[in-house]
Amino acid sequence: MDIITLAHGSGGKMTHELINNLFKKYFSNDILGQGDDSACLEFKAGRMAFTTDSFVVSPVFFKGGNIGKLAVCGTVNDLASAGAKPLYLSCGFIIEEGMPVEELERIVCSMGETAKECGVRIVTGDTKVVQKGAADKVFINTSGIGIIPEGVNVSGRNAKPGDKIIITGNMGDHGCSIFLEREKLDINAEISSDCAPMNKIVEDILNITMDIHVLRDPTRGGLATTLNEIAGQSGVGIKLNEDAIPVRQEVAGVCELLGMDPIYMANEGKMIIILPECHANDVLKALKSNKYGENAAIIGEVTDKPAGRVSIKTVTGGSRIVDMLVGDQLPRIC
Amino acid sequence: MYNFMDEFRNSDLARQAAEVLASYKGRPVKIMEVCGTHTMAIFKYGIRSLLPQNISLISGPGCPVCVTPVSYIDSAIELSRLEGMIITTFGDLMKVPGTESSLLKEKAAGRDIRIIYSPLDAVRIAAENPVRKVVFLSVGFETTTPVTALTVLKAYENQIGNFSILTANKTMPEALKILAVSGEVKIDGYLYPGHVSTITGTELYWRLAEEYGISGIVTGFEPLDMLNGIIMLIDSLNKGKATVINEYSRAVTKEGNPIALGKMYEVFEPCDAIWRGIGNIPASGLGLKEKYKKYDARVVYEIKEKDSSEPKGCLCGEILKGNRIPRECGFFGKQCTPENPVGACMVSSEGTCAAYYKFGGIE
Numbered sequence: 001m002d003i004i005t006l007a008h009g010s011g012g013k014m015t016h017e018l019i020n021n022l023f024k025k026y027f028s029n030d031i032l033g034q035g036d037d038s039a040c041l042e043f044k045a046g047r048m049a050f051t052t053d054s055f056v057v058s059p060v061f062f063k064g065g066n067i068g069k070l071a072v073c074g075t076v077n078d079l080a081s082a083g084a085k086p087l088y089l090s091c092g093f094i095i096e097e098g099m100p101v102e103e104l105e106r107i108v109c110s111m112g113e114t115a116k117e118c119g120v121r122i123v124t125g126d127t128k129v130v131q132k133g134a135a136d137k138v139f140i141n142t143s144g145i146g147i148i149p150e151g152v153n154v155s156g157r158n159a160k161p162g163d164k165i166i167i168t169g170n171m172g173d174h175g176c177s178i179f180l181e182r183e184k185l186d187i188n189a190e191i192s193s194d195c196a197p198m199n200k201i202v203e204d205i206l207n208i209t210m211d212i213h214v215l216r217d218p219t220r221g222g223l224a225t226t227l228n229e230i231a232g233q234s235g236v237g238i239k240l241n242e243d244a245i246p247v248r249q250e251v252a253g254v255c256e257l258l259g260m261d262p263i264y265m266a267n268e269g270k271m272i273i274i275l276p277e278c279h280a281n282d283v284l285k286a287l288k289s290n291k292y293g294e295n296a297a298i299i300g301e302v303t304d305k306p307a308g309r310v311s312i313k314t315v316t317g318g319s320r321i322v323d324m325l326v327g328d329q330l331p332r333i334c
Numbered sequence: 335m336y337n338f339m340d341e342f343r344n345s346d347l348a349r350q351a352a353e354v355l356a357s358y359k360g361r362p363v364k365i366m367e368v369c370g371t372h373t374m375a376i377f378k379y380g381i382r383s384l385l386p387q388n389i390s391l392i393s394g395p396g397c398p399v400c401v402t403p404v405s406y407i408d409s410a411i412e413l414s415r416l417e418g419m420i421i422t423t424f425g426d427l428m429k430v431p432g433t434e435s436s437l438l439k440e441k442a443a444g445r446d447i448r449i450i451y452s453p454l455d456a457v458r459i460a461a462e463n464p465v466r467k468v469v470f471l472s473v474g475f476e477t478t479t480p481v482t483a484l485t486v487l488k489a490y491e492n493q494i495g496n497f498s499i500l501t502a503n504k505t506m507p508e509a510l511k512i513l514a515v516s517g518e519v520k521i522d523g524y525l526y527p528g529h530v531s532t533i534t535g536t537e538l539y540w541r542l543a544e545e546y547g548i549s550g551i552v553t554g555f556e557p558l559d560m561l562n563g564i565i566m567l568i569d570s571l572n573k574g575k576a577t578v579i580n581e582y583s584r585a586v587t588k589e590g591n592p593i594a595l596g597k598m599y600e601v602f603e604p605c606d607a608i609w610r611g612i613g614n615i616p617a618s619g620l621g622l623k624e625k626y627k628k629y630d631a632r633v634v635y636e637i638k639e640k641d642s643s644e645p646k647g648c649l650c651g652e653i654l655k656g657n658r659i660p661r662e663c664g665f666f667g668k669q670c671t672p673e674n675p676v677g678a679c680m681v682s683s684e685g686t687c688a689a690y691y692k693f694g695g696i697e
Contacts, residue, residue, distance in 0.1 A: 318380020
């Protein structure tokens with residue numbers, strides 16, 4: 001069993017071997033162990049959060065993580081953004097034939113470990129193998145279900161004038177690290193992806209106060225694009241302080257060289273928290289004592305006008321509008 | 335690198351400089367920032383919002399993507415459709431609209447078009463793919479052209495025959511003269527491009543001062559560079575005699591970089607060049623010398639560049655000359671947006687229209 005072949009996806013003996021030797025080994029739990037076509041789950045009454053996400057990152061292994069860890073964190077973080085406690089995940093694999101089994105094992109192992117850290121169970125899954133060239137090593141889809149605690153009402157529509165905006169750490173690490181690996185740029189910078197689950201941090205915050213208005217993880221398009229979405233959804237303005245936005249020096253340096261902007265770069269282990277001013281300092285203090293929130297900072301506030309717009313106060317004291325990302329950030333000529 | 339970044343972004347000093355500018359009570363002055371990187375930085379740091387009404391900044395033609403004519407993009411697209419072709423390019427050019435298509439659309443349709451970060455990567459790709467043809471889209475001012483020259487020299491030394499470049503290289507001095515002499519808007523002084531000046535030095539600006547009475551200052555791209563640069567330039571303008579100041583002395587010398595210039599003129603020689611929106615400016619371009627003609631994609635693939643016309647109603651040309659501002663264009667923010675650019679000034683991240691749109695809003 002050295003490389004994945006089309007036979008691994010045929011549904012026959014090889015598929016079963018793959019399921020038993022790999023997926024059941026690393027995802028092991030009672031529900032998956034039942035081996036039925038559907039996972040059957042018990043629920044109490046209440047509100048539920050349900051989300052799905054597909055992961056096609058290249059390269060599949062990168063500093064700070066891999067596609068498997070990302071696939072678990074991504075869906076867990078989407079559930080956490082609803083204030084939900086994530087419980088169950090499904091995962092679908094589309095594997096390109098010829099992928100070394102050892103690589104797939106590392107990915108599956110890391111999914112199992114990350115699920116354990118998050119306290120979620122991977123209860124159902126699917127595997128398909130496609131011909132060489134029809135996928136890029138492996139694509140993973142995960143869907144997730146979580147329960148929303150009574151009294152929690154978090155939504156991108158809930159930002160209110162006067163609210164404070166907190167970000168849980170440095171901006172742009174994931175986007176910058178993937179960019180450097182993908183483009184094989186000869187830049188000597190120790191930058192790792194920030195890929196991490198945010199559900200425990202959200203639980204901590206909700207233990208301090210249920211009065212959280214918005215939670216959102218700034219993934220593709222970065223902080224700037226996500227805040228524009230929220231400003232639009234809530235019909236409010238957002239004012240940021242450039243000085244206050246935490247960015248790792250290495251990331252700032254790489255962006256400077258290539259003409260890119262950290263506030264438009266993807267993050268995979270950060271959360272934007274918008275909440276009433278009266279709770280901001282308590283929440284910030286709690287964040288700073290969590291390993292995923294050491295660099296948390298209050299970066300701005302919500303205003304009533306201009307609705308739908310994000311602006312930033314620059315280091316010179318001047319101000320400018322921060323728009324959504326259009327297409328990809330393309331490095332400049334000079 | 336990090337210290338250089340922080341030092342010139344000191345918030346307290348920047349605010350002090352901003353106060354000095356805000357209290358300016360002298361005659362109205364119009365300053366043109368020639369370089370696209372300045373335009374972008376001015377917006378990024380909100381510098382326009384700090385200036386009083388009697389100081390205005392006008393954006394000039396110093397974005398290499400913006401001044402590249404539509405016909406060039408059409409030629410690049412024509413090349414990309416040749417059997418076995420790999421087009422290598424800087425990212426900025428991907429979205430520029432040609433007459434009917436763009437490189438981004440051609441890539442989606444299956445052409446092999448690759449974004450690279452150094453022209454030297456293009457020669458490496460050519461060496462690695464000996465049965466393919468590789469063309470590098472050579473666009474840029476004095477900042478990028480020396481590395482392209484090195485690339486051609488490398489191909490020459492290693493006898494790499496499947497590599498060539500499609501040139502649209504330009505130089506600054508002739509364009510500055512034309513702007514100063516024929517512009518409809520009277521410019522009082524220039525912010526000269528810091529990066530270009532590291533290569534060219536400052537002597538050419540002195541010639542402009544002596545022969546045409548043009549004043550200017552070479553500045554860097556950090557907020558303190560630009561704010562202090564504007565203060566120093568206005569001081570000197572009010573003293574009368576045309577002069578040149580070098581605020582960016584940590585990077586720019588009078589002589590520039592003779593090694594880079596030497597390599598550039600070993601491979602290239604001046605030629606006429608079409609500037610999008612401005613037209614032909616004699617001796618403002620760089621073409622390959624006879625010895626290196628076998629690396630000229632126009633010669634190798636017998637490309638005949640067609641006349642290019644601007645989309646009707648697009649004000650890019652006037653904007654590049656500083657005669658109009660983006661909001662005066664009927665397309666701006668309507669048909670013409672960064673997602674769907676009509677003219678080149680909206681395409682490049684450093685284009686004037688893109689900067690106004692991205693940082694300035696559309697009202």
